[in-house]
Every structure is written in structure tokens, then in C-alpha cells.
Amino acid sequence: MRTLVELWPWFRKYRWTYALGAVALVAAVVLRLWIPTRLGQAIDQVRDALSSPDTADGAGALAARAAVAIVGAALLGAITRTTSRLTILGACRLVTHDMRQAIYARLTELPPSFYLRLSSGQLLSRALNDVQNVQGLTGPVLMYISETALLFGVAITFMVGIDPLMTGIVLIPFPIFVWRSRQLARRIQEGSRQAQDSLGSMSEKLGESLGGVQVVKTMGLEEFESRRFGERVDAYRDLQLDVARARSTLMPMMGALGGVTLALALLLSIPAVVRGDVEVGQIAAFIIYLQLLAAPTGALGFVISSLQRGAAALDRIDEVLEEPPGFRTEMAGAPVEDVEGRIELRHLSVRGTPGVGGEGARRELLSDVSFELEPGRTLGVVGRTGAGKTTLARVLARLEEIADDTYLVDGTPVERLDLGGLRRRIGYVPQDAFLFSDTLRNNLTYGAPDAPEERVLEAIEIAQLHKDLDQLPEGLETVVGERGVNLSGGQRQRVALARAIVKRPSILILDDTLSAVDTDTAAAILSGLQRVLGTCTTVIVAHRLSTLRRADLVVVVEDGRVVERGKHDDLVRAGGLYATLWQSQEEDGNPFQDPAEHEEEARR
């Protein structure tokens, strides 16, 4: 019931479609049930007519009339049935279409902190599987339930008209069968889910074993591995067989329902036969009704499950839709025309959002961070993994929600600046160097679709992409990303950088952007950057400290706090955390390995 209330806003738009569907459905069910009645009637009439020689001649006409009526009812039934299906099943697609749009629209408004809370897999499953389940709920399930309810209602009315006592007794097996089918359906679904998991673990094992096939071979582990794989194959088979056991009980059981009620009906007709006043047409109609009722009963167990699944799915969807969109800019003034690039943080603190279900405490990601940076200057951010560097980069890229008056651009708090306008002036290169499955050109101009060709070429030059471009089959028009040409990590990072350069931003934020680029190329890129973006304020988050030797200011972040600040040389001399990191990079590093190798090895 609650589910229906929650669904109402979605239904509202299509309420007349649903209403039409409901009317058509009632008509279709009534017509379908009327046919056996008419048939039974016809049989009795024809029999009566044939029993006396006077009226025998009229029997054919009677039968023909009944046949015409049945054909008419069947035609009308087909029309109404098609109407009801088209309207209800069509409307449920429209409802879920709206839902999908709403979810996506909300996703575009939510801050990255939300994306940290729910993994991309979870979000995807909400927009795909959950919507799919709601579609089942608002369409087929709704229709099945109303049709079955109607079918029972109307059929029982007709049957009671024939013989109330008989009807009552014949219906007794139904609830028992429904209860048992519900049990079995639950077992089948639970079992299928487990089997699916088991299949997942089997393919995981397979991936591990084949991915490490060289290890397996050189260590002579073939037998060992195939035994372990065999265990998973067996586990999967056993689970599948559990499901099969339940299914092979459920299916014949539902077939038996018709037979059991039939036997009952025959037994119950004995008194009438003994009395000698049996209306055989009515008994025939009665039997046909029973079979019509028995057919959908078997599916009831599954329908209840989809009902529950649909309701749970709706809750999960609502969770996304009710998430308040981030980035309040109520007091935003005029659209941002240009940005000089002075940035300032004032006692900035950011709290992490807890995971779903409250797991994971709200720990401070950044606390009390302050600094000022004049236009055109470069800031370096250093710290161990998890220190809060990426959060800081995202705050500066205006992608994180923060308290008022903590982040100022050109002296104005960001919440007073138009969100889109400000972001257009910021170039942000995230750590993971994500590319869309699109042509290289479209990826490069993603932040500035109208950028002139020379700006694109210039960005390619700076990001040292020209050599890679020659290797791509269709140059700039090559499709890259997940469904295109597979670029190496270093190449992806440089494309992501070029994408930000094409934007010609006033503020450029590089979050560990050159980690997979070798030292020489990185140096060339940095000097190129300075040439083109001379007046651009740059923030570089880096692991490789040599990148930061020319930065105007370096802040060292530890547990969300700025623990040291200054220029590279001063910090090295100061002997704090920065100096320790610097030293360890100097000593632990392998002289004969460039950073690209980490990645090379990881991919093997």
C-alpha cells in the first residue's frame, strides 16, 4: 500500500492511460469468462432441442447462433485485451523512462562525496536493475494481480450462480497450492541468487588462474589449480541442482491443481446425476472455469516475490532522488565573466560522509586549511596516501561542498559565484584520468566544445601527445575510452591534461596527473605549461617531489592538516615530513626503473 502511495506521483501523469487500461482489462476478463458460459448454455440448448423430434431441426441454428456469439466475444476480447496490455504495459515503460531521467538528472547535480558513498556499481544497479524491477511492478505485476483478482472474482460469481456449495468445496485446494508454490518460489529465487554468486566466484577463480597462467605454469601448479577450480564448479552445480529440485516440484504441482479440482467437481456432481436433473452444459462450463483459474495460480508465488522486489527497488531509487543536490549558490550574483585566479582558503574543514547504513565514521578529511595564492602562482600539495590531498583538489575545483566563506576566488566566496561560470574557468585533471568512449577530439574539447582547432593542437603539443597521435589509426578521430582504443595510463593522463588546457582556464588543478608519465616527459610538459598558461594559477598535487621544485608554495598535508609550508628548498632544509619523504624518494627509488614500469607490471 505504501508502495502505491510512493508510486502515485509517477503515475499521475499517466493516470488516464492506466484508467483506460483498467476498464479494458475488466472487459477482457469478463468476455473471456463469458465464453464458457455461453458454450455451456449452447450445449444444453442443443441437447434439449435434439431430445424432442419437433425442435430437432432448430438445433443447428441454435449452435450456429452460439458460435457467432462466441466469435464476436472473442474478437471483442482480443481488442480489449490488446488495449489493456498496450495501455498498462506502455504506461509502465513511460513511468520508468521518467524515473531513469530523474535519476540521471539528480546524479548530475550530486557532489563527488555522494559518489564516494555509493560505488559506481551500486549506482548503476539502481538506475538499471532497480528501475527494471519497478517496471515489473508497475506493469506486468500490476496487470497480473488485477487480472487474477478479476478472474477469480468474476469466475467465482459465475460458478456460484451454477452451484454455490460445489464452488465452495472445489476452491479449497487453491490456498494450499498457493501457499506451497510461494514456498517453492522463494526457494527457487534464493537458490538462483546463490547460484549466481557461485558462478561469480567461479569466474573469479578462472580469471585469477588464467590471468596468472605464467605463474601457474612456472610453478607447476596445473593440477592444483584445476582441483581448486573443480571445487567451485561442483559447488555451482550443486546449487543449480537445488534450484532444479524445487522447480521440478513446482511445475508439475501446478499442473496437478487442475486435475484435483476436476476430480472434486465430478464427485460433487453425483447427487445431481442421481436425481436425474443434471445440466451437463453447466458442468462443462464449471470445469472450464476451474482450468482457467488453475492456470495463473502457479505464478502467484513468483508474483509476490516481484512485488517485494519492486517495493525494495523503489526505496533504493528514492534514496538517490531524495538526496539533496549539492552546491548552494542562492546568493550568486552576475554570471562569472572572467576570473583573475587569486584563490584563498580560510579555515577550511571538510567532513567525510559516512557510508551507506552509517558504516564508517564521519572523519575529518580536511581540517583548518588556510592559504592564499596570487594569480599566476603555483602551489604544490604533498602528503601521504589518504592525507586529504584529493579532497583539497576537489574543493579547489569547486566539486566539493564546503561551508560558507571558506573558499574565495578573486576575493569573493565561491557560494556567491555562479557555479557553472566558475567551473568553466577552472581546469581540473583528476587522478584517474577518465576518458569518455568518444573520439579523441571530442574528449579534448569536452570542457570547451567551441574551442578553435589551433587551441586543440597547442594542447596536444604541450601534453606531448603528438607522437602518440601518429600511432592512433585515425588520429584525432580515433575512438578512445572503454569501448575504443586502449590507451596506456600515461597516455590517458596526458589526454586528460590536454583536455584541461584546451579550456584555457584561469585556475588549473592537477591531481597527481603525471604519476604515470616518465620524468623527462613530465619536465617537458611542465615547462610547456608555464609558457602557455603564464597567468594561470596552478595547483599541483604530486607524489614525485621533484615536480615541485619550482613551485611558489608547497603545503604538506598530514591527516587533513597543513603541517608544513614553504618552498621546496626551505622544506628540505627544515627537516620535517617533507624532508623525510624527499629522502626516502631519493634512496628507496630504483635507479633503473621509471614510473611507467609500475603500471607495465601491473597490467601483466
Add this chain to the structure above:
Amino acid sequence: MTTSNGSTVRATEAIDFDEKGKLDTSLFRRLWQVMRPQRGLIATSLVLLLLNQSLRIAQPLLVALAIDLHLAPPHDLEGRWAHVAEAWKSLERAVAGVVGTSVHPLVLFAAAIGVLVVAEYFARRGQLWLLELAGQNALRTLRMRVFRHLQRLASSFYDRTPVGRLIGRVTTDIEALQELFSTGVVTILGDLVNVGVMTAVLFLVNGELAIVSLCVVPIFLFVTTFVRRHVRRAQDRFVSWRSRMAAFLHEHIVGMSIVQSSTRERDTRDRFGDVTGEMLDSQLSVVRWESTLSALIEMLGSFTTALILWYGGGMVAESLGAQDAAGAGLTVGTLFFFVDLMGRFFQPLTDLSLKVTVLQNAASAASKVFRLLDHEESIAEREGARAPAPAGGRIEFRGVRFRYPTRPDEEVLRGIDFTIEPGERVAVVGATGSGKSTILRLVTRLYDVTEGAILVDGVDVRDWPLQELRARAAVVHQDVFLFEGSVLDNLRLSRHEIAPEAAIASATRLHLDRVVARFDGGWDALVAERGKNLSAGERQLIAFSRTMAAAPEIVLMDEATSNIDTHTEELLSEGIDELLSSRTSLTIAHRLSTIRHSDRILVVHKGLVVEEGSHDELMARGGRYRELYERQYDAG
């Protein structure tokens, strides 16, 4: 290409496993081979299926008899139907002789139906279960066969075949084969038998009416085939749009921060609207065609009822009179029988056309699996290969040149010559792509050299039995292979020739006992999948201990690059010393301490050994080694 054997030429071509398969006799023959061991189960299931199908027809037959004998008896019966009725009557008399006449004959009908229901239930249940069991057993065997086959395939195969695709073969494709059992051949046979028996029975009861009723069947087949083609086309379109929608969504969820920082929200919303709009269109067209289809099926069913009533009940009765009609086998009972049977007639016909599609999918999946099984590409062992007597583990590279079969244009090793004497400790250094990892791979014959030869203990590796070679020359990999099980299990890797005590003893020599002492349960402590609950250093120590326990002559090591805490670092470098002492070793070195402790260093550059010597010698020489060394430290 300079290779001598033909198989490598073929090996450069990607294998198209995705080519569509056809349903043909050779495919069926191979499928039968897979199913053959299950033939007992399948045959039993088939028998039960036939039983089940005939029991299903018996039910309406009984009702028809009940009507004609007791509920609405005609004046008298003649013809074939009368024989059936007569047979039943004699049964009734026989039963009455036993239980007396106080029981109404209809009770016998009800009882008979009851028995039929129970019998049908068990027959069907048994049939479904046995079929499923046969299918699951066959699939299990097939999966294991594919897995073992995959293990035999050479490294060159894996270089050009994504593992994901192979996983698909073993999971999804073999899964599709399951359909072959549960909705496949046997059930199709069942449907055919069902339709056949029903037709025969209808003709037996009344041929004329049977012809009239079956008139609807060709119309039914024609109409449903036509509409179903549209349904399928719409569905294909829907599936393709749905996957495009999912891909779009996935990509934009992952890249949302790029969308937001590029202020393209509105734009992507529009584009998402376009994609889902197209998907909606295709969905609605599926709904339209499906609704039409189901309405048509229902309507044709009712038409058949009307036809039987009109023809059977009306025309025949009128022209012949009631008595003759009964003589021709037309009674209320038979009319009911026709209506009921025709109601069951369309379901198996509908199923049949659906199952053909399922079968086609299964066939194409099967042919993919078989094509993989047919693909032979493995490192051949010379016939009668025998391992030489242990000679301390001497490794010799003689003019080794090598190209990866997948990248024949690129010569990775361009003439490598060196010898490692028994007991010598050698480090290999060089930049990425210099070929140092390849050198290690060639020693254990993951690939065969393109030119030249590699000798271990004086014998070409191609003349060694593969197992022996890999037992004599153990590899310590960067990523340590660990699985869920006890520490001890992970040390022994279920090699029974290594006694638990021996494994612990070798581990203790490497001081793994000090680490293990900290674990709950000691040597029996549980290691998580892939060793997730251990530190990188602990994992390395286990790898060393494991190699130590196997007691190889030669150790080939790819040193781990991950950062390791100082305490474990000490244990590790002591461990390496212990492991490598008195063994021949070749290490791809990443740590300065490893390099310095080596007897000799090979500097590899662009597929050649450009320098060799100890650290001090090489520094003094001032060549490539020194250059590499200084560039790293001057960067600071």
C-alpha cells in the same frame, strides 16, 4: 618469420571465436559426445516424458466418458467411441463386482482422475529432475575439460586473447548449453509427441470434426510466425539500446566529476534523454507486437471453440439427427473433449517455435566452446625428452634472439650471450622494455627462442621434459601466488612430496617463524584470498620459503617493487641471502641492496647485454650503468 615450425605462423593470427555457429550434424555429433555419459538419465527422462504426455490426454478423455456415460448419456453409442465407452463400462462392472453397487460409478471416474494426477505429478517431476541432473553433470565435465585445455595452451595464446573472453566461454557459453537440456532436444521431442498424440486421438474420435478443428492450426502457425518475427526484431533493437544506455550511464557515473567540472550537465542530460528515448521507442514496439501476439493466440483459441460448436454441435447434428450423430461419435462428451484438447493444442506449438531460437543460441555457444577446445597451441615437449643429471644449475644463453609471436615486428632480444656458472648470483638491470623480464620467461620455456639456444645444465631447454625443467628452475614472482588456506598449505601448495615438517624447517631457515609467531594459529593461521591479510613483505617471505621447500637448483626471481617496512626489509634481505646461497640465481633487481650483493650485474639495454660486472667495476667503467645510477640520484 624465422621460425621453423608452422604453428607459430598461425599463432600470430587472432582466433575468431565469436563466429556464428550453425546447427549441423557435426555439431550435434560433438554435443552427443558430451551427453553420452548421461545417456541413461536422458533415456529414463524421455520415457517419463512420454508417460507424462499420454497421462495428460487421458484426463479430458475421462471427463468426456463421464459426460457420455452418466452426465448426459445419448440414446446409444456406435463406432469407435462406443468401443472406448464399452471398455470403460466393463471396467465399471468389474469394479462394481468387487466393491458392490452402492458406490456411484462417477466415484470411479474421480478416483481414476486422482490416480492420473498423482502419476502425472511424479512422472513430470522425475522427468524434469533427471534431465536437469544429466545437464548439470555434462556441463561440469565440459567445464573441467575446457579448463584443462586452457591450462595446456601456450603463453603466446594468452598474449593475444583477453582473459575476459575465455571466462565468457567457460561461464556464459557453457551456461547457454544448459538450455539445450532444460528446454532443448528432449522437451522439443516431448512437444512433438504431444501434438502428434493429440492429433491421432482427435482423428480416432471423429475424423471429420478433427479436420475442421485442425483447420485453425496452419492459420495459427502463419500468424504467430509472422508476428513473432516482429517481436524478435523489436527485442533485438531494445537489447542493443539497453546496452548502449547502460554503457552511457556507467561511463557518466564514473566520469561525473569531469562532466561537472566541464559544466556539461545539461548537455549530457539531453544526450541521456536521446538514448533512453530510443530505448523507450523500441520497448514500446516490443509491447505492441507482444500484445498483438498474445491477443491473437487467445482469439484463435476461442475461434476454435466456436468452430467445434458450430460444426459439431449444429450442422452435423441437424443433418443427421441426434442418434446418427452419436453413431458418428458426436456426443456432448466428445464435443467437450474436442474443446478441451484444442485448448491444449496451441501451447506446445507456441513453445516449439520459441525453443528453436533457444536451440540456435545454444548451438552457437556450443560451437564457440568447441572451437576453443579444437585450438591447439602449446609448447611441444620433444619425444623421449629426459632430464640430465643435476649439474649445479648452469645457465647458458647462446646468441638468443626473440620476438613475441604477437608482435613479430619487434625484436625484443637481439643476440644475447652469457653464462651463469653453478652457484653464481647474477642481477639483471635495465629500463622498461629493455627485455629483462623476457630473459626470465625464456629460461622456464614459457616461450621458445626465435634464434639461438638456452642451455640449462648443458642441455637445450627444448630437450628437457617441461615439468622437470620447471621443477629444477624455480621462479619467484613479483606477485606472490597465495590462496585461501593455512600458511602451511600455502607453503606446500599441495605437493605431497614435501612433508609438513620439511616445509616448516625451510621456512624457519628464512625466519618466517618469527613472522608466523605473531599470527593466531601459527602455521595453521588462515591466509585470505590472494593474501590480502598479509603485508607485502610477509607475502614475499612466504614466496621465498615456498621456493626453499621445493629445493630447486636454480632460482629465477623477479624482485617485488612494493614498499616494505624496514623490519621486514631486513628479514627479507637475510632471506634472499639464505635462499640464494649455494644456488644459481638470476634476479631482475629493483633494490639497490640486491644489486650490490650480486656477484655479477648484467645491464640490458634494447635487447642486448651492454655491460656486465660487479657494482664497483661498473661504476668505475662509467658507462650506461653509471649513467642510469646517477640520473636517478642527481634528480634530487
